[in-house]
Amino acid sequence: MITTSLASLAQATETEQVGNTALNISIFAGFVVLTLVFVIRASRTNKSTSQMYTAGSSFTGRQNGVAISGDYLSAASFLGIAGAIALTGYDGFLYSIGFLVAWVIALLLVAELLRNTGRFTMADVLSFRMQERPVRTAAAVSTLVVSFFYLLAQMAGAGGLVALLLNINDSFGQALVIAGVGALMIVYVLVGGMKGTTYVQIIKAILLIGAALLMTVWVLAQYGFNFSDLLGDGAAAGASLEPGKKYGLDGVTKIDFISLSIALVLGTAGLPHILMRFYTVPTAKEARKSVVWAIWLIGLFYLFTLTLGYGAAALVGPEKIAAAPGAANSAAPLLAYELGGTLLLGIVSAVAFATILAVVAGLTITASASFAHDIYASVIHRGNAPDGQEVKVARIAAIVIGIVAIFGGIAANGQNIAFLVALAFAVAASANLPTILYSLFWKRFNTRGCLWSIYGGLIITVGLIIFSPAVSGNETAMFPDQDWSWFPLANPGLVSIPASFLLGILGTITSKEHLEYKAAEMEVRALTGAGAEGKALDH
Amino acid sequence: MSNPTESDSASSAPTEREAAYIAVLASPEFQELKRKHRNWVLPATAAGLTFYFVYVFASTYAVDFMSQKVFGNINVGLIFGLLQFVATFAVTMAYVRYADRELDPRSAKIREEMEAEGLA
Numbered sequence: 271m272i273t274t275s276l277a278s279l280a281q282a283t284e285t286e287q288v289g290n291t292a293l294n295i296s297i298f299a300g301f302v303v304l305t306l307v308f309v310i311r312a313s314r315t316n317k318s319t320s321q322m323y324t325a326g327s328s329f330t331g332r333q334n335g336v337a338i339s340g341d342y343l344s345a346a347s348f349l350g351i352a353g354a355i356a357l358t359g360y361d362g363f364l365y366s367i368g369f370l371v372a373w374v375i376a377l378l379l380v381a382e383l384l385r386n387t388g389r390f391t392m393a394d395v396l397s398f399r400m401q402e403r404p405v406r407t408a409a410a411v412s413t414l415v416v417s418f419f420y421l422l423a424q425m426a427g428a429g430g431l432v433a434l435l436l437n438i439n440d441s442f443g444q445a446l447v448i449a450g451v452g453a454l455m456i457v458y459v460l461v462g463g464m465k466g467t468t469y470v471q472i473i474k475a476i477l478l479i480g481a482a483l484l485m486t487v488w489v490l491a492q493y494g495f496n497f498s499d500l501l502g503d504g505a506a507a508g509a510s511l512e513p514g515k516k517y518g519l520d521g522v523t524k525i526d527f528i529s530l531s532i533a534l535v536l537g538t539a540g541l542p543h544i545l546m547r548f549y550t551v552p553t554a555k556e557a558r559k560s561v562v563w564a565i566w567l568i569g570l571f572y573l574f575t576l577t578l579g580y581g582a583a584a585l586v587g588p589e590k591i592a593a594a595p596g597a598a599n600s601a602a603p604l605l606a607y608e609l610g611g612t613l614l615l616g617i618v619s620a621v622a623f624a625t626i627l628a629v630v631a632g633l634t635i636t637a638s639a640s641f642a643h644d645i646y647a648s649v650i651h652r653g654n655a656p657d658g659q660e661v662k663v664a665r666i667a668a669i670v671i672g673i674v675a676i677f678g679g680i681a682a683n684g685q686n687i688a689f690l691v692a693l694a695f696a697v698a699a700s701a702n703l704p705t706i707l708y709s710l711f712w713k714r715f716n717t718r719g720c721l722w723s724i725y726g727g728l729i730i731t732v733g734l735i736i737f738s739p740a741v742s743g744n745e746t747a748m749f750p751d752q753d754w755s756w757f758p759l760a761n762p763g764l765v766s767i768p769a770s771f772l773l774g775i776l777g778t779i780t781s782k783e784h785l786e787y788k789a790a791e792m793e794v795r796a797l798t799g800a801g802a803e804g805k806a807l808d809h
Numbered sequence: 810m811s812n813p814t815e816s817d818s819a820s821s822a823p824t825e826r827e828a829a830y831i832a833v834l835a836s837p838e839f840q841e842l843k844r845k846h847r848n849w850v851l852p853a854t855a856a857g858l859t860f861y862f863v864y865v866f867a868s869t870y871a872v873d874f875m876s877q878k879v880f881g882n883i884n885v886g887l888i889f890g891l892l893q894f895v896a897t898f899a900v901t902m903a904y905v906r907y908a909d910r911e912l913d914p915r916s917a918k919i920r921e922e923m924e925a926e927g928l929a
Binding site for chain 2: 360363364367368370371373374375377378379497498499501502505511512513514517518524527528531535555558561562565566569572573711787788790791793794797798799800801
């Protein structure tokens with residue numbers, strides 16, 4: 271959706287003479303140069319696995335909190351939510367609430383315990399008291415699947431966005447741009463490792479939240495800081511103040527919305543690239559501080575998007591946004607142009623692009639770490655691979671993942687990015703969250719429960735999506751001309767998440783395995799931080 | 810329980826290190842920490858999620874109620890939505906306060922004792 275919208279926005283801007291390509295390029299080039307300076311400075315310490323994956327756990331809670339918000343606030347959050355509010359009003363607001371409340375689970379149940387029991391990846395925690403190789407394999411598979419869908423969505427969005435910045439409208443030109451984005455991302459990850467990537471995310475978060483704040487104040491100033499008047503104008507233009515415009519159509523869309531809400535609120539604490547960020551700080555207390563910072567920044571940002579959405583409806587108008595053929599996702603850029611002309615449009619477009627780049631780099635480092643650490647070092651070499659070799663494999667994996675993302679992004683150019691992101695959340699909530707919570711809070715949980723829950727959750731989620739109306743059977747589907755859909759909901763969470771929790775229980779109670787001693791050690795370490803990795807680096 | 814991989818406790822005695830962890834787990838100090846942790850985070854998470862799902866269901870099935878104007882153009886649904894933000898921020902601040910006062914000192918004490926014994 272974003273891709274087509276931005277490509278078409280580029281067209282619209284061309285015909286309407288809005289935007290200035292040279293200016294857009296220079297703002298964006300400024301971002302690339304600034305981030306590359308930090309990435310190259312970070313490269314001096316990017317030699318070992320712990321530096322490559324977690325920056326030697328050297329960040330403070332505040333730095334990491336800002337980076338988490340940079341990792342989390344993707345283009346779907348910024349362009350997607352502002353656009354959804356501009357077009358449907360209240361129903362768009364519901365997304366941001368799910369995305370925010372989700373952090374309560376991450377803060378209270380996951381961040382600190384995960385930090386205390388793991389070192390690099392999600393699999394560290396899951397395999398702690400289970401049969402290591404099958405569990406690590408399963409965790410790595412689901413990490414790669416979630417990261418792949420998320421990556422695909424961002425790359426597809428990048429094509430359209432840079433097309434807007436550089437005014438490229440043909441698909442070959444956009445493919446070149448996607449390849450360029452992928453190449454830049456590979457450079458960030460290879461040269462800077464987790465430290466460089468974190469700096470990119472921090473810079474991007476500051477720019478994104480700053481730009482959103484600026485636009486919010488600007489919009490409110492137009493209404494004499496009377497929020498009610500702004501809502502009134504937005505509603506008069508068509509952005510409903512009442513729920514149900516998008517999801518209240520009939521019984522099925524209502525249930526579909528409930529299903530989406532479950533995936534949004536349970537997916538966050540299962541996203542591998544978010545979980546990995548908890549390892550970049552030295553202690554559980556710093557991990558807690560990170561999440562607190564992230565919650566404040568993310569919450570404030572979503573409050574800004576509420577104003578931006580109604581502001582775009584009131585000042586630009588839903589018809590004009592919808593007519594910029596890719597519709598919703600052009601709301602924020604069009605609002606920027608309406609407020610601050612060419613310069614603000616250039617800034618907002620460059621910030622949106624920086625957003626994609628930072629998220630994509632975070633995903634790549636997570637996926638490559640999971641492959642190198644879980645599959646290569648632990649499963650293939652049973653923990654006996656030399657550190658230097660593992661770093662090498664992680665770098666090669668980053669290149670391969672980058673190339674796969676480039677081709678996937680080119681193939682997905684024009685696909686519905688919101689759908690791909692929702693898919694990643696649904697898989698994360700189904701395959702990852704139940705096993706993480708069971709591992710941390712249920713002593714009896716064992717290998718079979720873990721494998722059933724991960725693989726079962728993965729298969730059920732992806733399966734239901736394949737047979738959903740999002741993939742086939744109607745005009746807006748991925749394959750509009752074919753119809754093999756039988757599952758009525760576009761969002762599988764309502765079925766797949768409870769199923770995965772249940773499979774975890776069934777697998778556990780049908781297996782006699784119970785590693786009591788390891789479970790005792792894990793429980794003590796999770797709560798006290800005793801023996802936590804990364805606390806004293808040079809032991 | 811014939812398969813030795815199925816249960817470590819059934820097949821062998823714990824190693825010295827394992828026994829030490831089991832002893833910490835059983836200690837009243839650790840059990841108190843565990844109780845204080847779980848009795849806070851589990852109800853708080855349940856409350857947060859319940860509040861969220863009440864909101865989601867109200868937005869879906871109680872549209873008339875949510876659409877009532879309270880003042881100006883601000884309606885019940887918008888206030889309810891903004892209260893989700895307030896609730897999230899409030900839980901966050903309350904947890905930080907609780908963890909600083911009740912959890913951190915207890916876990917630090919246990920950890921220091923374990924480090925003194927060469928366990929951590």
